[in-house]
Every structure is written in C-alpha cells, then in structure tokens.
Amino acid sequence: MNNWRRTKYSREVKPEISGEEVTVMGWAHEIRDLGGIIFVLLRDRDGIIQITAPSKKIDKDLFENLRKIRKESVIAVKGIVQNSPKAPGGVEVIPHSLAVLNEYKQPLPLDPTEKVRAEIDTRLDSRFLDLRKPAVNAIFKIKSRMLHSIRLFLEENEFLEINTPKLVASATEGGTELFPITYFEREAFLGQSPQLYKQIMMSAGFDRVYEIAPIFRAEEHDTLRHLNEVISIDIEASYMNHEDVMDILEKLVVQAIKDVRKNCSAQLDVLGHELEIPATPFERIRYEDMIDLVNSEGVSLDYGEDMSRAAEKAMGEIMGGYYFIIDWPSSIKPFYVMPDEKNPEKSFSFDLMYRDLEISSGAMRVHKHDLLVDRIKKQGLNVDSFEKYLASFEYGMPPHAGWGLGAERFNMSLTGVNNIRETVLFPRDRRRLTP
RNA sequence: GCCCUGGUGGUGUAGGGGCUAUCAUGCGGGCCUGUCGAGCCUGCGACUCGGGUUCAAUUCCCGGCCAGGGCGCCA
Numbered sequence: 001m002n003n004w005r006r007t008k009y010s011r012e013v014k015p016e017i018s019g020e021e022v023t024v025m026g027w028a029h030e031i032r033d034l035g036g037i038i039f040v041l042l043r044d045r046d047g048i049i050q051i052t053a054p055s056k057k058i059d060k061d062l063f064e065n066l067r068k069i070r071k072e073s074v075i076a077v078k079g080i081v082q083n084s085p086k087a088p089g090g091v092e093v094i095p096h097s098l099a100v101l102n103e104y105k106q107p108l109p110l111d112p113t114e115k116v117r118a119e120i121d122t123r124l125d126s127r128f129l130d131l132r133k134p135a136v137n138a139i140f141k142i143k144s145r146m147l148h149s150i151r152l153f154l155e156e157n158e159f160l161e162i163n164t165p166k167l168v169a170s171a172t173e174g175g176t177e178l179f180p181i182t183y184f185e186r187e188a189f190l191g192q193s194p195q196l197y198k199q200i201m202m203s204a205g206f207d208r209v210y211e212i213a214p215i216f217r218a219e220e221h222d223t224l225r226h227l228n229e230v231i232s233i234d235i236e237a238s239y240m241n242h243e244d245v246m247d248i249l250e251k252l253v254v255q256a257i258k259d260v261r262k263n264c265s266a267q268l269d270v271l272g273h274e275l276e277i278p279a280t281p282f283e284r285i286r287y288e289d290m291i292d293l294v295n296s297e298g299v300s301l302d303y304g305e306d307m308s309r310a311a312e313k314a315m316g317e318i319m320g321g322y323y324f325i326i327d328w329p330s331s332i333k334p335f336y337v338m339p340d341e342k343n344p345e346k347s348f349s350f351d352l353m354y355r356d357l358e359i360s361s362g363a364m365r366v367h368k369h370d371l372l373v374d375r376i377k378k379q380g381l382n383v384d385s386f387e388k389y390l391a392s393f394e395y396g397m398p399p400h401a402g403w404g405l406g407a408e409r410f411n412m413s414l415t416g417v418n419n420i421r422e423t424v425l426f427p428r429d430r431r432r433l434t435p
Numbered sequence: 436g437c438c439c440u441g442g443u444g445g446u447g448u449a450g451g452g453g454c455u456a457u458c459a460u461g462c463g464g465g466c467c468u469g470u471c472g473a474g475c476c477u478g479c480g481a482c483u484c485g486g487g488u489u490c491a492a493u494u495c496c497c498g499g500c501c502a503g504g505g506c507g508c509c510a
Contacts, residue, residue: 032473034469037468106445106462111445116448116461120502193510217509220508306509431501
C-alpha cells in the first residue's frame with residue numbers, strides 16, 4: 001500500500017473539506033475516459049466518490065495510468081478535494097498520485113454496476129462480487145442494525161444473552177427433520193431450536209434469557225421463505241404468560257423498525273423501500289376467527305388444521321402489516337405449549353405474522369412436570385429421551401413464556417425483499433452448500 | 436417429493452430442422468475536456484449433457500443434471 005492509509009471514506013468527502021488533501025481507497029466502479037478528461041468512480045463500503053482528472057491539470061504519467069485502470073481493480077488515490085457543481089454530490093477529488101493495489105481478472109462473473117441484472121443463482125455463486133452492489137449490501141447493513149437494536153432492547157429489559165449447544169443428542173422435539181452428524185462413535189444432530197435449553201435456564205434461575213443463533217432444519221422445502229440454516233432470535237422469561245411476552249415482542253419489533261428507519265435511511269432509499277412504523281397494539285386475531293376470515297375469502301380450512309399457504313395469503317390480503325394469531329388448538333402446537341386450563345383444547349399460544357409471512361411464534365409454557373409428561377406421551381414422543389429436560393421441572397420450575405423470531409423473515413419485512421436468500425450472506429438451501 | 440416453465444457469448448436476452456445465430460451489457464482497439472446508464476466507430480466472445488428421429492438437430496422427442504415459479508413438508 002506504499003505505506004498509504006485511508007484518510008477519508010467516500011461519504012466523508014464533502015464540500016466542507018474543499019482544498020484538503022485526502023487518501024481514498026476502494027474499487028474502480030466505473031471509468032469514463034473522455035479523451036482530455038478522465039472520470040474514475042471510486043466505490044468503497046459506504047458509497048462512491050468521483051476522481052476527476054483533466055489532462056492539463058495533472059501529471060502526464062498519472063493521466064496515462066488512470067486511463068489504464070479497469071473496473072473492479074482495487075485502487076488508492078491521493079488528491080485534493082474540490083467543489084464542483086458538475087460533480088455528483090457537488091464534490092470531487094483531483095488526483096496527484098495513484099496506487100493500483102490489486103487488479104481484476106476478466107471477465108467478471110457478473111456486473112456490479114447492475115447495468116445487466118443477474119439471476120439469484122449466478123449472484124450467489126459469486127456472492128463476494130454481488131455483495132459489492134449497494135442495493136445488496138444495504139440489506140446487510142439493515143440486518144446489522146436490526147440485530148443491534150434487538151440486543152439493546154433485550155438488554156434494557158434485563159434479558160441475559162446465553163449460548164446453547166448446537167450439537168444435540170437426539171431428535172426428541174418431534175416435528176421437523178434434523179441433520180444427522182457423526183459425534184465421535186455416536187450419532188448426533190444439529191439443533192433445530194434452543195427451546196428446551198431456554199426452558200432449563202428458567203429452572204436454573206436466570207429469569208430472562210435470550211439467544212441469537214443459527215438453527216438447522218433438514219426439510220426439503222424449496223420456497224422463497226425457507227432455508228435449512230437460519231438465525232433464530234429466542235427469548236424465555238419467568239413469571240410471565242403468553243400475553244406478557246407478546247407485549248415484549250411487539251415493543252421489540254416497533255423499536256427495531258424505528259431504529260432502522262432512523263439509522264438506515266440511505267439503505268432504505270437504495271432499496272426503494274418505504275418502512276412504516278406500525279400502530280400498537282398489533283391486532284390479535286383468534287385462531288377460530290382466522291378460520292372464518294379465510295373461509296369467507298373462499299379458502300377452505302378446517303378447525304384443527306395448521307394454516308395452508310392459501311390461508312396465509314388470504315390473511316395477508318385481509319390484514320396487511322403485523323398482526324397476531326392467538327389461541328391455537330393445543331393439538332397442532334408442540335408439547336411444551338400450555339393448554340388453557342378452562343378449555344384444554346385451546347392453548348396459550350400465538351404467531352406473529354407480517355402480511356402472509358409467519359415471523360415468530362411463541363407461547364406460555366407448561367411448567368408442571370406431570371402435565372408435561374402427559375403431553376409428551378400424547379404427542380407420541382418418547383418420554384425417556386426427555387429425561388434430562390424433564391428433571392429441570394421437578395425441582396422448582398417457575399411459570400414461564402417465550403418466543404422465537406426468525407431473523408431473516410423479520411429482515412424481509414424491514415427491507416421489502418421477497419426471497420429469503422437475499423437476507424443471508426451465504427444461504428443454505430436444498431441444493432446450495434457453497435460458497 | 437409433486438406440478439408448471441426454462442437452460443443460447445462473462446452477464447441478461449431474441450430466435451429457430453439447413454443460411455455469417457439477434458440485441459444489450461462486457462472486454463480489446465480508435466476518436467472525444469464535464470461524464471454521471473456518457474457518446475461515436477471498430478473488433479472479440481455462445482446454442483446444458485446423454486440418447487433418439489432425420490440426409491441434416493442448437494431447434495423436434497425421451498431421459499439426466501441444473502435453474503426459476505407454485506405447492507407440499509416446515510412443533
């Protein structure tokens with residue numbers, strides 16, 4: 001780097017520092033050679049700054065070297081900041097020295113200036129280049145802010161961050177398929193959810209915990225909203241019921257939206273996404289009313305069934321925005337979900353929806369050991385394999401509740417993208433395991 | 436896993452039983468002192484794989500692989 005160090009990011013080169021010498025570093029986004037004047041657009045993490053080289057004002061060798069720069073080479077430029085009404089943003093850099101730090105190999109596997117769009121498959125194969133595009137990396141700047149905001153919110157509300165194992169012994173929770181792996185001389189699995197560990201932490205006296213970590217599901221789904229590895233934002237809290245944790249979830253969602261709006265307006269602009277702050281409280285639709293609503297739209301769904309895709313779409317049309325579906329039948333919820341004592345057919349459970357997309361589900365949990373054993377049996381699961389989990393319920397387990405929020409699905413609602421693959425740097429789906 | 440659609444230069448596309456396979460972008464060369472999707476001239480670069488039908492297949496048929504969309508699965 002010739003002992004050069006960056007002195008300014010592109011976004012810091014503003015008219016106020018006109019006349020100052022700066023060193024900028026980044027990629028050659030575009031080169032426009034007009035013969036007697038050359039414009040090089042230098043792109044770094046946050047934006048683009050124009051390097052303007054009029055032949056009469058700069059050294060002849062430098063001019064020739066600027067002419068030879070090729071797209072996506074890594075360059076460093078030293079020069080003087082100059083205001084100009086003709087320059088993008090009203091400011092440009094007149095170079096006096098150039099270092100080409102690394103050259104490019106041609107042809108590029110896709111076009112980072114997006115003059116020709118590429119398909120998602122092509123883009124993911126060359127993700128490093130794809131991510132250089134402002135409209136792509138904006139999604140991840142928003143995701144970063146979203147996660148930061150969520151951590152701040154949970155810490156402010158006395159939640160402790162925990163880490164639970166992702167290597168687990170058995171496929172005991174039921175429901176989803178797990179990825180089997182080899183654990184020395186035994187078989188093990190990649191964790192589908194931190195659920196049982198979060199609950200054990202309630203017995204351990206941590207009172208309020210959260211975890212933001214990957215979960216793995218070996219389903220062969222092939223849709224715009226499923227992946228085999230995603231980030232789950234999970235909480236569990238003692239001495240709370242389902243309504244208490246719904247309130248927390250609702251506040252967290254609104255705070256994250258406000259925070260992204262405030263701190264990521266440039267990224268939202270690049271994405272062309274208008275992010276509205278939803279009114280609270282979110283509407284609560286009872287499961288049985290959801291059935292009626294969906295039926296009235298001509299979509300058949302019987303009581304006791306989980307939502308079909310058609311039902312989700314119908315609800316998305318009717319409701320828009322964020323809303324809860326509450327009071328799910330106990331029969332289609334996991335064993336650890338608390339039945340309503342007055343009517344055990346129903347449960348103290350909820351899903352948070354954004355239009356037609358389920359982004360979170362949660363519930364008050366069963367904290368009574370015998371009821372839990374009963375529910376495990378009723379769901380056809382093997383009680384013995386829950387021995388270590390169940391033990392934590394026999395020595396003073398407080399009542400508790402919690403939820404899991406899909407980080408990528410929430411991010412989809414913040415950015416307006418319609419393919420979950422867009423929201424993961426290196427997504428893992430049915431076919432893709434690289435890069 | 437099922438259904439539908441597709442696979443043509445690096446990228447994104449048009450087309451089509453035999454002809455120099457279209458266009459944009461890109462890349463190479465040339466011109467150009469205010470570009471900002473720069474412009475103009477010029478050159479380079481492609482029919483997914485296997486089998487079948489046919490005098491002839493990139494084109495039609497079958498299968499594989501891969502992709503896009505939809506559904507299912509997804510406590």
